[in-house]
Amino acid sequence: MKREDLLLYFIMGTGNVFNQKPINVLEEALQSGVTMFQFREKGAKALTGQAYENFARLCQKLCRQYNVPFIVNDDVELAVKLSADGVHVGQDDLPISIVREKVGKMLLGVSVHSQEELQTALQYGADYVGIGPIFSTTSKSDAKPPSGTTFLQQVRKQYPTLPIVAIGGINCSNAHMVFKAGADGVAVISAICESEDISNTVSTFKSSSIF
Numbered sequence: 001m002k003r004e005d006l007l008l009y010f011i012m013g014t015g016n017v018f019n020q021k022p023i024n025v026l027e028e029a030l031q032s033g034v035t036m037f038q039f040r041e042k043g044a045k046a047l048t049g050q051a052y053e054n055f056a057r058l059c060q061k062l063c064r065q066y067n068v069p070f071i072v073n074d075d076v077e078l079a080v081k082l083s084a085d086g087v088h089v090g091q092d093d094l095p096i097s098i099v100r101e102k103v104g105k106m107l108l109g110v111s112v113h114s115q116e117e118l119q120t121a122l123q124y125g126a127d128y129v130g131i132g133p134i135f136s137t138t139s140k141s142d143a144k145p146p147s148g149t150t151f152l153q154q155v156r157k158q159y160p161t162l163p164i165v166a167i168g169g170i171n172c173s174n175a176h177m178v179f180k181a182g183a184d185g186v187a188v189i190s191a192i193c194e195s196e197d198i199s200n201t202v203s204t205f206k207s208s209s210i211f
Contacts, residue, residue: 001069001107001163003128004184006163006165006183007206008185009036009037009165009186010034010192011037011038011040012026012037012039012040012189012192012193013039013040013041013042013043013046014045014055016040022055023058023059023062025192026062027062028198029198029202030063030065030066030068032201032203033203034192036068036069036071036185037059038088039056039059039070039072040189041055041056041073042073056078069085069086070086071086071088071109072084072087072088073089074087074088074090076089076093076094076103080102080103085106085107086106086107086109087099087103087107087108088111088130089110089111091111091112091113096110096121096123097124108124110126111167112130113147122159122162128164128165128184129155130164130167131155131167132146132187133168134152134166135148135168136169137190146168152178152183153181153182156181164184164185165183165186166181166185167187170186171188171191172191172201172204175205176209185209186205
């Protein structure tokens, strides 16, 4: 994969968007220049069944239109069914060895929080790793305590060419700290979903990568 694809990694599900149509938020984000998209439909009011698959297909179609990689969160079966560009899994999902076997050469992203988890991810050919939560976040009810940038810096020093995306509480005012610590990109949910000017938010994030 290209490390620059991680620069501004947008994550969204219907439960993250208020007062707008989620698909409109995605299109505006794609128009504005997000570089990767992760379909993450979670929470009490998450879509299910055919509505869930239909919304995923709609998101995928838009991503293809803008030539942006379409990643599915956790749901390996859906990723395979849709021939998604990739799948992202956490530590509470299927074992990484099984995920890699199921998705073949599809992009595989793995959330890691320790050296042990990192080594397992690399052993089974993770294409990139997600590190976080860097700061406290309200987008995930089961998020771990914020870790700051220490682990991120350690991983970057160990693996200078490993594609790394940081996540958790990242916004326009603190993104530069994350890039400076060695991340190739930042993954954001609420910073874009709740933005009143998505185009400006995207350009501000991108300028944060230059320091």
